[in-house]
Amino acid sequence: MKKIFPISILFVVLLLVEGVLASENIYLKVDMPKKIEIGKNFTIDVDVNLNRNISGFECKIDTPIYGAECIQFINATGNEKIKEKAGRFYLLDLKNNSVFIRFVLLDKPLNSDFHLITVKGRALKKGNLTIRFSAVASDENGNAIKISPVTYHLEIVGNSQDSSKKTEDNNVFSWIIEIISNILRMIFGG
Numbered sequence: 001m002k003k004i005f006p007i008s009i010l011f012v013v014l015l016l017v018e019g020v021l022a023s024e025n026i027y028l029k030v031d032m033p034k035k036i037e038i039g040k041n042f043t044i045d046v047d048v049n050l051n052r053n054i055s056g057f058e059c060k061i062d063t064p065i066y067g068a069e070c071i072q073f074i075n076a077t078g079n080e081k082i083k084e085k086a087g088r089f090y091l092l093d094l095k096n097n098s099v100f101i102r103f104v105l106l107d108k109p110l111n112s113d114f115h116l117i118t119v120k121g122r123a124l125k126k127g128n129l130t131i132r133f134s135a136v137a138s139d140e141n142g143n144a145i146k147i148s149p150v151t152y153h154l155e156i157v158g159n160s161q162d163s164s165k166k167t168e169d170n171n172v173f174s175w176i177i178e179i180i181s182n183i184l185r186m187i188f189g190g
Contacts, residue, residue, distance in 0.1 A: 025051040026137050028059070028116075028150050035155045036123045041074070042154075044119040046133065053109040054145065056138030059116060062098035063131055064181035066174070070129045070156055072096050075120040082114065092117075109140050126158040127174040130182075 032044040046059065063071065076094045078101055083090045086103040093100040101117050131152050137145040 026054065026145060026147050028133050028135055028147065030133055030150055030152060032131070032152055033154065034152075035157060038123050038126055038156060038158050041120060041122050044121065044131070046116045046119075047113060048116050048135075048137075049113045050110065052145075053111045053140050054137045055106070055109040055140050055142075056102075056104040057110075057116070057135065058100070058102035058137075059133060059135040060098065060100045061117075061119060061131065061133050063129055064178050065184075066177045066181070067129055067131075068097040070125045070127050070174075071121050071123055071154070073099055073119055073121045076101075077118045079115050079117070082110075104138070123156045126156050128178070129154045129156065129174070130178050 027049050029047040029049055030044065031047075033042050036042045044061070046061070048057065061073075073094060073096060076092060076099045078090070078092045082103055082105075083092075085105055085107070089104040089106065091100070091102045099117065099119050131154055133150040133152070135147040135149075137147060139145055
């Protein structure tokens with residue numbers, strides 16, 4: 001916990017010093033499958049496209065509340081060059097249904113596109129799932145640069161012995177839970 005505290009304070013200070021900016025100059029490029037079979041592993045690659053300098057970045061990849069039943073994130077690998085440059089101001093936190101990555105560069109800002117993270121996951125249960133990517137960057141002056149969140153849908157399919165009725169019932173239930181989860185996120189943030 002002691003390592004996270006200084007990083008958190010520094011990043012908050014960097015992001016909030018002079019206000020928050022919105023940006024069309026930075027966006028996430030996500031490469032992931034649209035459909036996967038139960039029991040199979042899958043990969044999510046996240047790249048960041050830049051048209052300006054940044055000195056800090058954070059990204060959260062998460063699923064709705066029921067996401068832990070459908071998938072499990074089993075491994076996450078960040079950009080080793082950025083990790084080396086950021087040193088102790090680099091954090092990568094992997095949980096079953098979420099991944100959080102943050103870094104701050106004090107010496108030289110990034111000014112070109114870069115690979116942020118590769119996440120490995122496993123499909124556990126059939127259904128439709130939303131994976132949300134939320135990010136914020138920091139410019140050289142410490143201003144927060146809001147990045148539009150990105151949402152991807154992942155369909156987890158079973159084997160050919162499953163009945164179509166079970167699939168329809170599961171999909172309807174999954175979408176209802178997803179809607180409720182998204183409403184709760186809007187109300188409580190996150």
